[in-house]
Amino acid sequence: MKKLISIFTLLFVYSLSVFAGPFGLDMGMTLEDVTKACGGNETEYISDDRYYIQPVKSHPLFEGYVVWISETEGLYYIKGISREIQANSYGTEVKQEFAKLLSPLERKYGTFAKIDKISKDSLFQDEKYWMTAVAEGSRTFEFHWTADENNFEKFGGLTTISIGIRTQATYITDKAYIWIEYGFANAVSAFDNLDDVL
Template sequence: MALKLKWLAASCVVMNFCGTVAFAQAFGIEMGTSISNLEVKSEIGNGKFEVVAPVTHSEFESYLVNSADSTGVCMVTGIGGRYGNDSYGLNVLASFDKLDAALSKKYGKYEDLDFIRNGALWRDSDEWVMAIRQNERVKQSVWSNETGSTLPDDITEILLTIRAMSHDTAWIHIQYRFANSSACEAALSKAGDDAL
């Protein structure tokens, strides 16, 4: 019996550790990874690809990377599942808060952007998601060196954001920006200019 309890406790520790690795490693994708080393589902264009993430999280349905030939992967994005019939935003906010807490535990201080713009038309509580859809409301958490976060050397910024596609359907978007992102963006911009 004691051996079973020890095994169960060890399993729980491993599972909890594995759950945080998804955030720490940007879904198992490292800065500078060559796109040829990832399983690409589709090429979206302008250096953006939908990929199969080596490590997944139950909140997110698809994973995108930005990559240039000269830099490798410079950004990883997780696209969350849809929360429909949620005009008040209660369900998507509950999931956002859980992710926010997990990221805060891992990376520390962050900037909380939670406001509705002056002059917004969609102000009522049952229009919460619609205000997001119309860019009148912002719900985002930002981890960066500027906000006092404790980030790995290869990650410069993490953005956790609620986005919406209709008046009552929203999803969660997470983006990891790597330290090579400026060089990557410059390379992609040059490639675009060269095509002219």
């Protein structure tokens, strides 16, 4: 009887951990596991371990999801891309949406490294040209988290998390999108294996 209870306890703990990662996805998931996390919807192969997916556990702001799945390592990288957000020249609206995403990420993963800089040679130094600078690629607006020995446990197998703002093209200065990327602990070896085929 004790053995049976132990088995049920382990299964219960395992069920809590399944699909506990970003968008319900965990490190090492197979293509079949990811398909299940997408409610059975088929994944769409892109190339080089990459697949378009639509997870059941999705965020209302995000409309595009790409995962990297290796035959040997399983799931090792996730990227989410938001819908385009209409914004004024200061980027006010997209910054507000970004702040809404940043708050829960900060609560969950702690302090982050902020990169908010503009190239010295950009013609768009003034804040009223914020969106134009993002569009032309002279402004970088990104936040990063990195797991280390002090916080590795709360990262749940993740080693890096990054989030930032971009536009679809240099001529689009009134709409931007937010991207978010999650790298798991197995990403280094998976990317190395991918590079080995070149």
